[in-house]
Structures are given as C-alpha cells and as structure tokens.
Amino acid sequence: MKKQMMVVAGLSTLLLAGCTTNPYTGERESGKSAIYGLGGAAAGAAIGAATSGSDDRAKGALIGATVGGAAGAGYGYYVDQQEARLRQELRGTGVQVVRNGENLQLVMPGNITFASGSSDISSSFYPTLNSLVKVFQEFDKNGVEIVGHTDSTGSNDLNMRLSRERAQSVASYLANNGVAGARISATGVGPSQPIASNDTTDGRAQNRRVEINLRPLQR
Template identity: 45%
Template sequence: MRILVAATIAGALVVTGCTTNPYTGESQVSKGAYGAAIGAALGCGVAAATTKKGKRDDRCLQGAAIGGVAGGGVGVYMDTQEKKLRDRLAGVGVGVQRDKSTGAINLVMPGNITFATAQSSVRADFYPVLDAVADVLKEYKDTTITVSGHTDNVGADAYNQKLSQDRAGSVSSYLVSRGVAAARVSSVGYGKSYPIASNNDEAGRSQNRRVEVRINPPQQ
C-alpha cells in the first residue's frame, strides 16, 4: 500500500510540475518537480521503515510530504540559479549545461576567450564575465564550486597538467577575489585526460582547451 501511496504522490508532483522551457518553447517537467518526486518517494520509504506496521501508511504520507518539499526545494533553487546564469551569460561564449543525474550546473569557458595562448592569467577582457558569475554565486551561497582546467593533447603531459591546474587556480582565485567564499571553491587540473572533442584537428583541440566551473547542489 505505501508503495502505491508514494508512487501516486510522486506522479502528481511530476504532472503538476510541467513547465514551458523558455529556451525551446517545449513543455517539460521542471527539475524542481523531479526533485520533489524523488524526495516524496524517499520520504515515504524512510518514514515507513522507522514506524510500526499498523501506522506505516499514515507515516508514509507524512514522510512523502516532507520529502517532496525538501527535494523540490533543491530543484527549484538550482533551476532559478541556472536561469539567472543563462541570462547573465547570454552571448559571451560560455556554455551553460545542466547535469540531469546530479542537478549540478556546469559552465564551460573556452580557453581562447579566457586566457592568452599558453598563459594561465585570466584575460582582462574576460573579467566582466567572471564578475557576472561571481554575482550569481554570491546570491546562491548554499552551493559549492569546483573549477577544473583542461587542455588538448599537444605538448608534454607534465606541461599540460600544470597549465590546466594553474588556469583552474586563476579562475578560482578571481571568483574568491570578487567575494565568493573561499571555503566554497576548489580547483583541480586534469590536463588532457577529459577531452570533449577529438584532438585530431584544431577545431576539436580548441574545444578541449577550457576551464569548467561546476556548481554543485546544496547537500541536505
């Protein structure tokens, strides 16, 4: 019975959470609704597992309601943050992606607009872009931020590793200098380990030279 209760609540949350995607014009289920549905199911399960048999269905309903609010809250929090970032970064060449499995937001900053060739210092003309990112990060202060550097496969591995780490560190340091709490930010260099395109031509290598800023959802 409690499985049916949880499924019914979760399904209702998904149906009522349908929205219109502002970028494609298509109807879709909001990420907040997904979060609420998952929270409802988990809330029911935890409540039922810790309650005596005769009262499990009632406790399932209570747990589903609490879990639905909590799960939906994180989803909505990340949804609104994503929209704000898309608005602030429109037309500047930075990709805004959403990881459906974790809810994280990933900002992809191509190396050619972020750094001078073979340099790790952020270009001065890119400061306004990072300023906009910092503004949003300061507003949504419950997230953590992981900055990762990536290179193509040209050159020695040790050189690429250091360059990627230095570039990630430069972006992290800039965000902190603009008021993002240092405790929220970490950086890592991956060198050539995680290409997103083929390294067999310049077009692909250009995509691989990048810094990514991953904004992780709050932990409940």
C-alpha cells in the same frame, strides 16, 4: 496498502504537474525537481506508513509523502533556479551551461578566457566572471570546483602547469571579488580529459577550456 499507494500516486501527479515550469523562464522543462520530489514522496510515504498504527497508516503515508516530497524537491528546485539565472547572465558570452542531475557545469573555452599560452585572464572576460560572482553569491549552497584543461600540443609538463595556473587564475578572481574561498577548489588536468579529437584544429580548440563544476556543499 491500497489507500497508501493511492496517496503516493496522487502526490506524484501533483509534483509532476507543479514542478515542471521553470520559475525564471516560464518554460516547460523535463521535471528535474519533480523527479527529486517523487523519490522523497515515495520514501516518506513508506516511512510514514511503517511508523503509524494500523488504523492510521494511510494518514501516516500522507504526512510522510508530503514531508519527503518537499525535502526531495528542495535542492532540485534550487538548482533549477540557479541554472536559469546562469543561462540568463551568460547568454551570448560563449560559456556553456550543462546540467547533469543535481550538478551544473560551466564550460569556458580557452580562446575567450585566456590569451594563447597564458594564464592571465583576458580583460574582455572580466564582465563574464563578474556575472558569475553575482550568481555564486546569490546561490551559495554549491561548492565551486574549477578544472583547467589543455589540448595535447606541447609537453605534458607544460600543459599540466598551464592548466593548473589557468584554473587558479579563475579561482583567485572569484575569491578576490566576493565568492567565499572555502567553497572554491582549483586543479589542472592538462590534456588527460579531452572532449574532442586532438587531431583537428577545431577539436584542439574544444579541449582548451576551463570548467566550473557546481555541486552541493552538503547532502
């Protein structure tokens, strides 16, 4: 057992050392993909040891940790690359890229995406959406969930309708320009999920937004 633990500890050190530099930016990051790899390595080592004979348990742990670590780090590393490409493409556009574990979220403020009270995409935003199309085609292992949000001004029925129509406008643009429709979903939630106070002008502006959530299609 001591030898098995030493194997996992050694592989964990390698994973942490090797997976914390983003391949696109060259920057040191917080070990996102290394965390996935560590979990896979530990699980793989345990399985490898348990399924090997008593004389080969250290060897089984090594094989299991190697395979498990590679599988665990795979999607995390994929998201690292995708995040870097999105940040590169969306720099200066006003779109925020938010990372939460394996999920990526793109926050598009309503004032740069739509005219006030309209669900027609502003023509000035087309280049940004074209950048998204390019990245979504390059990285096609995500579902693309589009969610429209509004502030609390006006009737709830109006806000629900506007949020749905705005989400659908973005979904239609992506689908019409080459993103597989099967990956895309669109919904509107109106004012029900504020991220700031609706009592201030700045808060209402933050709440008027469209979000794109990128999550793995299959696990």
